[in-house]
Amino acid sequence: xxxxxxxxxxxxxxxxxxxxxxxxxxxxxxxxxxxxxxxxxxxxxxxxxxxxxxxxxxxxxxxxxxxxxxxxxxxxxxxxxxxxxxxxxxxxxxxxxxxxxxxxxxxxxxxxxxxxxxxxxxxxxxxxxxxxxxxxxxxxxxxxxxxxxxxxxxxxxxxxxxxxxxxxxxxxxxxxxxxxxxxxxxxxxxxxxxxxxxxxxxxxxxxxxxxxxxxxxxxxxxxxxxxxxxxxxxxxxxxxxxxxxxxxxxxxxxxxxxxxxxxxxxxxxxxxxxxxxxxxxxxxxxxxxxxxxxxxxxxxxxxxxxxxxxxxxxxxxxxxxxxxxxxxxxxxxxxxxxxxxxxxxxxxxxxxxxxxxxxxxxxxxxxxxxxxxxxxxxxxxxxxxxxxxxxxxxxx
Amino acid sequence: xxxxxxxxxxxxxxxxxxxxxxxxxxxxxxxxxxxxxxxxxxxxxxxxxxxxxxxxxxxxxxxxxxxxxxxxxxxxxxxxxx
Numbered sequence: 001x002x003x004x005x006x007x008x009x010x011x012x013x014x015x016x017x018x019x020x021x022x023x024x025x026x027x028x029x030x031x032x033x034x035x036x037x038x039x040x041x042x043x044x045x046x047x048x049x050x051x052x053x054x055x056x057x058x059x060x061x062x063x064x065x066x067x068x069x070x071x072x073x074x075x076x077x078x079x080x081x082x083x084x085x086x087x088x089x090x091x092x093x094x095x096x097x098x099x100x101x102x103x104x105x106x107x108x109x110x111x112x113x114x115x116x117x118x119x120x121x122x123x124x125x126x127x128x129x130x131x132x133x134x135x136x137x138x139x140x141x142x143x144x145x146x147x148x149x150x151x152x153x154x155x156x157x158x159x160x161x162x163x164x165x166x167x168x169x170x171x172x173x174x175x176x177x178x179x180x181x182x183x184x185x186x187x188x189x190x191x192x193x194x195x196x197x198x199x200x201x202x203x204x205x206x207x208x209x210x211x212x213x214x215x216x217x218x219x220x221x222x223x224x225x226x227x228x229x230x231x232x233x234x235x236x237x238x239x240x241x242x243x244x245x246x247x248x249x250x251x252x253x254x255x256x257x258x259x260x261x262x263x264x265x266x267x268x269x270x271x272x273x274x275x276x277x278x279x280x281x282x283x284x285x286x287x288x289x290x291x292x293x294x295x296x297x298x299x300x301x302x303x304x305x306x307x308x309x310x311x312x313x314x315x316x317x318x319x320x321x322x323x324x325x326x327x328x329x330x331x332x333x334x335x336x337x338x339x340x341x342x343x344x345x346x347x348x349x350x351x352x353x354x355x356x357x358x359x360x361x362x363x364x365x366x367x368x369x370x371x372x373x374x375x376x377x378x379x380x381x382x383x384x385x386x387x388x389x390x391x392x393x394x395x396x
Numbered sequence: 397x398x399x400x401x402x403x404x405x406x407x408x409x410x411x412x413x414x415x416x417x418x419x420x421x422x423x424x425x426x427x428x429x430x431x432x433x434x435x436x437x438x439x440x441x442x443x444x445x446x447x448x449x450x451x452x453x454x455x456x457x458x459x460x461x462x463x464x465x466x467x468x469x470x471x472x473x474x475x476x477x478x
């Protein structure tokens with residue numbers, strides 16, 4: 001059986017970037033992707049950070065950039081909205097090309113990429129190694145096994161590696177959002193703002209989005225809270241939304257998936273193993289966004305795990321430096337967003353409208369360098385006393 | 397047939413009918429299933445009916461409406477009718 005330093009499961013952004021980071025430090029890295037081709041099919045809203053933020057991880061290339069994001073509008077249930085102009089605040093991606101470029105960067109740095117390789121299990125940590133077992137889907141399911149000093153799970157929202165390691169379980173009810181997205185045409189890009197729509201008629205416990213891409217196309221989708229009380233599937237809500245706002249557009253593609261709104265994991269590492277990206281619950285639990293977070297977790301992992309590999313100590317204790325760094329960079333903020341999402345779940349439509357109006361007050365106040373927080377607090381106390389109680393209970 | 401009580405629901409009495417033509421293999425149902433009855437076999441979704449407790453969460457979750465919960469008796473009746 002072959003021995004390698006690092007075995008990475010999953011060739012999404014987190015998997016490709018950690019592979020690249022460790023290969024650049026001179027380690028022998030093998031990366032497995034179960035799909036026959038990296039990046040396909042896309043399962044993503046494809047909105048990411050600014051050009052500068054992305055360039056930190058990958059040289060910019062028009063092939064994977066659909067355009068800049070210059071601002072955002074948030075619509076409440078009664079269609080009142082808050083608008084903020086933020087030129088270049090984000091980037092609309094072609095995720096398939098983006099993932100492929102990240103994987104190519106890894107391969108160019110010496111990473112050995114296997115596509116069509118499904119991983120079915122891994123052994124316990126013995127003699128400083130774990131063995132990874134799998135099947136080669138290209139070759140009629142021929143058996144595959146490899147020994148690695150460090151196994152990294154980058155296998156996304158339905159991570160199996162995390163379950164095998166005992167680091168995560170099935171999601172608690174309500175922590176996975178049901179998301180559906182159409183790629184549609186006939187959408188004027190306008191100022192290249194992203195539009196978000198909240199409200200119980202649009203997407204209960206979540207929101208709908210319109211992200212303009214290029215050539216008049218846009219990603220239109222929604223994510224919603226799944227509870228035993230949910231009466232209609234995401235498709236029914238999205239079809240209603242389309243009918244109301246883009247009746248003339250054609251649907252060019254359908255994407256679906258679970259978006260995690262879960263809190264941070266207790267631990268992202270085990271003996272000889274670690275989780276990066278969404279498999280390690282790095283998504284923003286409120287927005288569901290996770291591309292930049294995944295890359296950032298992979299960067300922190302690259303630093304901490306690279307050091308552990310050099311030291312030769314890959315026990316859980318030695319790897320803890322990685323989650324520590326992650327918590328400091330994003331994890332703590334994510335925990336706040338988790339509580340915020342819990343609070344948002346309890347909002348009724350009038351409270352969402354109040355939140356949108358308050359945001360508008362804040363945004364216009366920030367532009368004038370003078371925010372009327374007292375007024376917002378007063379309106380919360382007078383018009384939505386229940387909201388203050390709920391907030392107090394959730395946030396403390 | 398194995399029939400175990402979990403949380404007031406009986407195992408082994410349900411069947412999840414998967415419409416493979418509609419399923420987009422997003423595997424969200426796999427991550428939401430409380431009993432790990434749903435899993436991806438290579439790139440295809442499968443359900444281990446013996447583990448299903450009929451909680452219906454995956455059906456409500458499925459964004460493209462590819463899943464249907466059937467009780468075992470109904471499934472047997474349907475297959476003998478066709």
